Amino acid sequence: MRRLNECDPKxxxxxxxxPGGENLIRCYACGTCMATCLIRRSDPxxxxxxIMHKAILGLRQDVLSSRQIWMCSACDDCYxxxxxxxxxxxxxxxxxxxxxHEGFKPTGPTARVNERTCVACxxxxxxxxxxxxxxxxxxxLGQNKTVSQVNAALCMSCGLCAASCRSASIDLTDHTDETxxxxxxxxxxxxxxxx
Numbered sequence: 256m257r258r259l260n261e262c263d264p265k266x267x268x269x270x271x272x273x274p275g276g277e278n279l280i281r282c283y284a285c286g287t288c289m290a291t292c293l294i295r296r297s298d299p300x301x302x303x304x305x306i307m308h309k310a311i312l313g314l315r316q317d318v319l320s321s322r323q324i325w326m327c328s329a330c331d332d333c334y335x336x337x338x339x340x341x342x343x344x345x346x347x348x349x350x351x352x353x354x355x356h357e358g359f360k361p362t363g364p365t366a367r368v369n370e371r372t373c374v375a376c377x378x379x380x381x382x383x384x385x386x387x388x389x390x391x392x393x394x395x396l397g398q399n400k401t402v403s404q405v406n407a408a409l410c411m412s413c414g415l416c417a418a419s420c421r422s423a424s425i426d427l428t429d430h431t432d433e434t435x436x437x438x439x440x441x442x443x444x445x446x447x448x449x450x
Contacts, residue, residue, distance in 0.1 A: 262313035275345030288333035351408035379416035
């Protein structure tokens with residue numbers, strides 16, 4: 256049972272003050288989001304309705320530390336069916352942004368850029384369906400340089416940026432060529448069938 260002192264009544268106001276969070280309290284927990292969610296089909300524990308309810312109640316720590324806020328794939332199937340027109344993927348972006356500002360990290364892999372080899376062609380920016388990649392000016396090895404930068408709060412680790420990178424400057428944490436090769440080599444090999 257929760258104690259009243261664990262609740263932050265201003266949390267919902269903080270969420271609603273951000274673009275994308277305005278409609279938080281419109282949710283009346285009908286369950287349409289859960290019924291249409293593709294993530295829930297593979298992970299029955301995933302429950303966007305429960306996360307929104309916790310945010311409304313002010314359970315800041317529960318929401319921001321939840322791995323579920325990083326799982327929304329932004330397919331927007333729930334938005335198309337929501338009777339309250341709550342754009343859940345935008346709302347979850349707000350949760351992720353607040354979580355990052357408070358020191359929480361994504362629970363899964365995210366894309367990362369090797370700034371030394373990035374040629375700033377911009378292809379990764381074009382192919383990212385989540386608008387998680389942008390070109391920025393940075394100081395790299397003592398020189399001003401334009402490079403790609405990944406916003407971990409938006410990255411869904413789909414790998415499109417890495418697959419399209421002409422200079423092989425982007426990979427996914429925990430999914431580098433080396434780690435994938437090691438995993439493949441560790442898998443038991445199927446036995447050859449005699450013909």
